[in-house]
């Protein structure tokens with residue numbers, strides 16, 4: 001079977017403008033493949049570049065060199081050359097992303113935050129609401145919170161809203177950045193179930209999990225990043241602006 005995602009010779013530098021154009025090389029010649037129904041777990045020390053890789057796959061960070069390809073039934077799509085306007089439909093329909101922290105939008109209730117990816121596809125509002133409530137219920141978010149904006153929620157409550165939002169639209173490719181970091185054991189177990197159900201319906205997942213127990217229950221393969229990546233600095237002049245962190 002052909003891989004859904006193929007990354008080849010990917011490299012990434014950050015140019016630090018505040019420090020006279022110092023370049024921080026975080027990724028050097030990284031390659032990987034990911035198949036449908038598989039969960040590949042990124043491993044490696046803090047600061048090695050795990051989140052950076054997910055952000056590159058989601059189009060938040062640009063690559064200096066290398067290729068990121070998605071394979072569709074009508075052929076491959078090269079993401080490093082994708083024009084900005086093409087990212088919106090790709091994120092809506094193909095690539096899902098559970099960031100480590102929920103981006104809180106004032107006055108939007110928790111259930112609406114979770115429904116939004118389905119509504120963006122033109123889905124029925126009643127069905128979307130029902131599915132959102134089912135997920136929030138599975139993740140033990142008390143119903144009294146569903147109609148409230150998550151801004152004042154605890155870290156773990158916000159993270160569960162974020163996870164429900166990430167899983168609701170059943171994207172073929174799902175990127176998970178420490179989704180269980182601030183969860184208790186019962187909720188961690190629920191997230192493990194969600195991941196394994198997604199796998200069973202063919203979702204390809206690339207995830208970061210520090211928890212050994214979670215890792216052992218979801219990972220089909222581990223990718224230790226130390227072999228591929230090195231962090232070093234060198235000086236060069238650059239007049240272009242670097243990306244914003246998001």
Ligand SMILES: Nc1ncnc2c1ncn2[C@@H]1O[C@H](COP(=O)(O)OP(=O)(O)OP(=O)(O)O)[C@@H](O)[C@H]1O
Nearest residue numbers: 014026045046047048049050051052053243244245
């Ligand atoms: N926007 C940015 N500008 C400059 N440097 C950045 C930017 N984003 C990340 N970095 C640097 O790139 C390196 C990799 O960061 P990254 O967040 O990918 O690490 P990580 O492996 O996810 O670490 P952790 O396990 O702590 O989450 C770090 O040294 C970080 O400071």
Ligand SMILES: [Mg+2]
Nearest residue numbers: 050051052177
């Ligand atoms: Mg990280």
